[in-house]
Amino acid sequence: MKILHLIIDHQVIERTLGVYEKVFGRCNDVLFFGSPVFKHLHKYKGSPVVLKNQGMKIGKKFDFSGYTHIIAHYLTMDMIDFIKSAPMNIHVCWEVYGADLYNQFLVPNGFELFYTDPIKYSKYRVFRRRLPFLFKLALEIKGHKYQFDFQINKQFNYISQRINSIQHGCYYDAVFIEQYASKKIHSYEVFNYSLSEVLGNLKETPFFDGDTIMVGNSASYSNNHLYVLNLLKEMELNNKLRFILVMSYGGSKQYVSEVENAYNSFFPQKVEVLTDYLPLRLYNRLFLSVKSMIMSAWRQESIGTIIMGFYLGIKIFMSEKSPLYKWFVDCGFKVFAIETAKGEDLDTPLLLKDKQQNRKLVLERYNEERIMRSLKENIVD
Template structure:
């Protein structure tokens, strides 16, 4: 394969360094990175260009893109819309989806991803937030008048988090042309997800709830469930280091009211090693999402041998069950509370670890990246 010139477009997000490293493995020296930010970068450590806000929002930055053989967009952020549409047709574009950037295509309303208690609480407490969001959306339409469908039609390849999501998105897409499917994922076990923890095991009694400060975690419904399962002496650990600040404050308040000192929120970003060290104490995981979310956390916890509970309607549940993983549903837990008191057996732990290795090992990750580049070149 000839050496490509690849341009990555991204925000200042924690997964970007993993992506740059993966593409450098496959095509050394080929990648450049543009990060949109109006502040000094905090999360991206890779060498990056920070273009001017004006050049990005007007799309004029695209004049610098003609020297590249391939553009990779890490989540379909509105800030890149105009630049994508101004690209020469000869330059292929790959959209690596994150979930939030395509679930508006699958669901016509966010409320369809919320469970009853979470939905009710947000309706009660978020009148000001609704007004702010309405104003924000109006301003966005002024700054970003481009129709999302037109941008998606310009994209050549789409890689969602889970393969099944490609069908979910493409069948709901109202545009004329949808990108071809591409398989790719962020991070690998050895270098990113469980680095220095390859022999670790999550054998504590703490319970991990959710992965972020977003309402789609349905924390309040999880808290209600747990409060009725006889877990009076066990810690509840909730990562809340990114997402919506107002929602985070709500969960901090509700978590402390319900569980007192046993509620342990993780508010600050921390190195992955420190994070995994905390996760070792969590032998049980509650991810109460209706939509796909928290796949990285789920992969780590499956590798560490925790007992995982997901909703039956969540695509992530079906993805792992179809591969033979030993996971459980929230609905099963509601019917059989004893499940939250019994650690996963060793045989099931080994099955789950084997499955995540088959999907997220460094060898598999490198192969996915090489195949993606080959797919684009052949096209």
């Protein structure tokens, strides 16, 4: 067995590859896609690099001999172009991260992802809205390939037919791909976060009841902060409740400012907005004051943060629009839809038995041994 891992500069990828080394030692090669300016990669930053728009060119001259598997961790268009040159006897696997499926392929096919249109915050918003075809054409001319829906769908059609398996953190990710491909594709669950690493010194901490509502875990437009605010406005909330908005990355300065002003205008003196990147140790300390967490993305997003909340006994609210919400319900977690919640629900902690059930499920589903076993069972010669 020999695995070729196609990766980007993502914060979890080195943890992921570390698990593969434990399971399939000395059977892993890495090919990096993107600009060789690394933010997260350390151990693997010396890997061969495929620059933007070079996927097809590199694929045509790449020596695929000896490889039995290709695993794309966060699938990009350049990875698809590269895979087109791989012999058909090589098993191709897509590990779905989230945006690589939903933002890249499902949104152009009508999937509703954003409460607030991201174009609103674009430097070229007038051009993009009034002359969308010309704007996309200009991007194509500048070297930004795959701007038009027919091009995107051609890539999606190819890869959905070519892949042999799907790794997912939410089963409905695989369902969407299967629906597009009109066929069943072997899929299995993976989890890229070691619980001990994610929880840090909060592992085995006793349950607690905070006094703060945490809204979102980043400034990504798909966190839908203003959607949450409109729902909160309709609730009768305890005057003592406070809100934390974690907006350390993603989105734009304009979006962060708009969200901050909107929350402050409705909850004066009760909102703390965090815009600086926090080390894991400090980020984890936030959870000690959190009573309820509202994660209102309409796609699979923020899995690590939500699982931490489950483990710590925090009451989790998600959007019923989210396939990840449906998945957690299927798995047996005690989780709530923000659309049907009342103010008293946000202020009332989970029952002890529900906290215990959520922690038990986290320990059963997201331990490293289970993930390693899943890889052994599903990645075979």
